[in-house]
Amino acid sequence: MKKLALLLCFPGLLFAQKKVGGPCECCEAIYQGMPxxxxxxxxxxxxxxxxxxxxxxxIIYQQDGKTPAPNVILYVYHTDARGKYSRGAGEECAKRNGKLRGWMKTDNMGRYKFVSIRPASYPNDNIPAHIHPVIKEPNKNEYYIDEYRFEGDKFLRKEDIARDENRGGSGIIKLIKNDKGIWIGKRDIILGKNIPNY
Structure with a gap:
């Protein structure tokens, strides 16, 4: 009865108590150095x-997969051309994420865009090249979605794809090099898709 009374008086407590997405190692890096x-x-x-x-x-969509979601923060980070998280600064998680990190907040059409360099696989490893994404919606805690990975990567195996959780939808994207030598890719994200406790 006490809990119900508290929620009626302070509905924001509902969001504070419900941890969306489960454990998320170093997701707090989204706030470290955020513009x-x-x-x-x-x-x-x-x-x-x-x-x-x-x-x-x-485009980031609401849970229905059709309605654009404005004011959603997408934080991404990735390795450099040598496969390392190079020269990160600031707090511990920000250092671990390296210097190649950035933030976007979707516009009214749910759009996001980031420009960077194509990441490399970890040195002396067989993990596919990837980009780590973290989502922060209004009134929800931050949570991770499936990594961006690239079709044709020599380390991207069918059995690995079969094990994907498809958090936010598939993270496998096709990169095509345009006439200016820039790799172009597209990934739409659906909020809440395959996210625990959403």
């Missing part, structure tokens, strides 16, 4: 960064 103002598009690497340029776009 005060966040656009729907961001440049993660600068022109001096070694590697092949890459541009990823997409």
């Amino acid at each position: 005060k103002s966040i656009s729907w598009e961001t440049h993660i690497s600068d022109k001096t960064e070694e590697g092949e340029p890459m541009e990823i776009t997409g």
Whole structure:
């Protein structure tokens, strides 16, 4: 009865008590160094960064998979062209994520875009190249979705894809190099899809 009374007086407590997405190692890095103002598009690497340029776009949808979701923060981070999380700064998780990290907040059409370099696989390993994404919706805690991985990656095996959770939808994207030498890819995301406790 006490809990019900508290929720009626303070409905925000409902969100504080419900942990969406389950455990999320270092998801707090989303807040470490987060800009005060966040656009729907961001440049993660600068022109001096070694590697092949890459541009990823997409739309984040509400749970119905049709309605665009505005004001959703998407945080991404990835390795450099040598497969390392190079020269990260700040708090512990931000250091672990490296310097190639960025934030976007979807616009009214649910759009996001990030420009960076194509990440490499970890050195001396057989894990596919990937980009780590974390979602932060209004009135929900942050949670991870499936990594961005790339069709044709020599380390991306069918059995690995079969084990994917498809959190937020499939993270496997096709990269196509345009006439300017930029790898172009697209991934749409559905909020809550295969996310525990959503």
